[in-house]
Amino acid sequence: MTLQDHHGRRFTYLRLSITDACNFRCNYCLPDGYQCSDSTPHLSVDEIRRTAMTFARLGTQKIRITGGEPALRRDLPEIIRAVASVPGIEEVALTTNGWKLPKLLPAWADAGLTRLNVSIDSLDPRQFQAITGHNRLQDLLGGLEVARQLGFTGIKVNAVLMREHNADQLPRFLEWIRETPVTLRFIELMQTGDNHEFFQQNHVRGEDIKAQLLADNWQPVLKNTTDGPAQEFWHPEYAGRIGLIMPYSKDFCQSCNRLRVSATGQLHLCLFGEQGFDLRPLLASDETLDDAADFVRHCLDDKKATHALHDGNTGVRTHFAGIGG
Structure with a gap:
């Protein structure tokens, strides 16, 4: 069984947030640091396992x-092990800011982690600290x-x-991956409810970078069914490799294949949606998992064909810490 919406899109990928807390102060997300605004407990390990079981019944292969x-x-580690143990879940990925990564990663791997994404917004230590509020670039590397x-x-x-913070470092990033076997993904800065001025000052069009790559003989990679939106x-x-995540590009939502569950168990059909479903x-x-699966199917009827970012409508999202971007 595979989840499918009214627009013909199939959903095999779930982004599952387990906390809205973050210890970095990235200028594009939490410039004033994490501010706890909701005392609702985060999902327990058992609730996370049941979430994975629910979506596995619906054809989800990657969490x-x-x-x-x-x-x-x-x-x-217990959370990773719980998700990895669910039949039908073939990939367990993690996105992290890299906090204590060298120390913690072996336990995550032992628990069943299969994919790793790390946020590194600059290869210059001083610029990295200016963006994130932490002098930890070498730990991440x-x-x-x-x-x-x-x-x-x-x-x-x-x-x-970001135009005013790290866009001039594109050549340095490219030189780094000449010898480093990672996929470096450039993400377009996205507008949220409280960053309008910052967005206007710093947005860099991904399509311009794509044109530059193609002119320099970079070749497109074919996507797998569980891959995210990156080209x-x-x-x-x-x-x-280079990846580009360009939410302002034409037909960005056409290949959408993922849903989101927040750290408090809210199902979100779109990163920029107006509401969550409890x-x-x-x-x-x-x-109760059969009922949970039916609930997800029913909610999917409300998924729209596209976001409204081009019209300046960012939904209820003020930042991405609570839902994982």
Whole structure:
């Protein structure tokens, strides 16, 4: 069984947030640091396992664990193990800011993690600290080396490009992946409810970078069914690849294949949607999971064909920490 909406899109990928807390102060997301605005407890390990079971029944094959920063949960290895144990879940991925990555990653790998995304918005230590509020670039780079030693393949590094902060470092990023076998994904800065001025000052069009890559003989990579929205490119002279996530590009939503569940059990049909649907009451026991699956199917009837970012409508999203971007 595979989830499908009225627009013919199939959903095999779930982004599952396990916390809205984050210990970084990235200028494009939480410039004032994490502010706890909701005392609702985060999903327990059992509720997370049942969420994975629900979506596996609906044909989900890949679950990405996100935050906030997932590493802030001390039970993260237990969470990974619970998700990885669910029949039908073939990939368990994690997106992290890299906090204590060299120390924590072996336990995550042992628990069943198969894919790793790390956010590195600059390769210049001073600029990295200015963007994130932390002087930890070398820890992150060391964590990537640990990941390679542990046998991780398809490692992805995320960078949000911003005109006034790191866009001039594109040549340095490209030189880095000449010898570094990772997929470097440039993410277009997205407008939220509270960053209008910052967005106007810093948005960089992904389509312009794509045109530059194609002119330099980078070639498109064919996508797998569980891949996210990134358009990837390879070049025979580079060990790494380039990915572009361009939510402002034409037909971006046409290939949407993922849904989202927040750290408090709200089902979100779109990153920029107007509301969440409370899935949590149906995660109380294994006996209610058929009802949970029916609930997800019913909610999918409300999924729109596209977001409204081009019209300046960002939905209710003020930042991405609570739903994992």
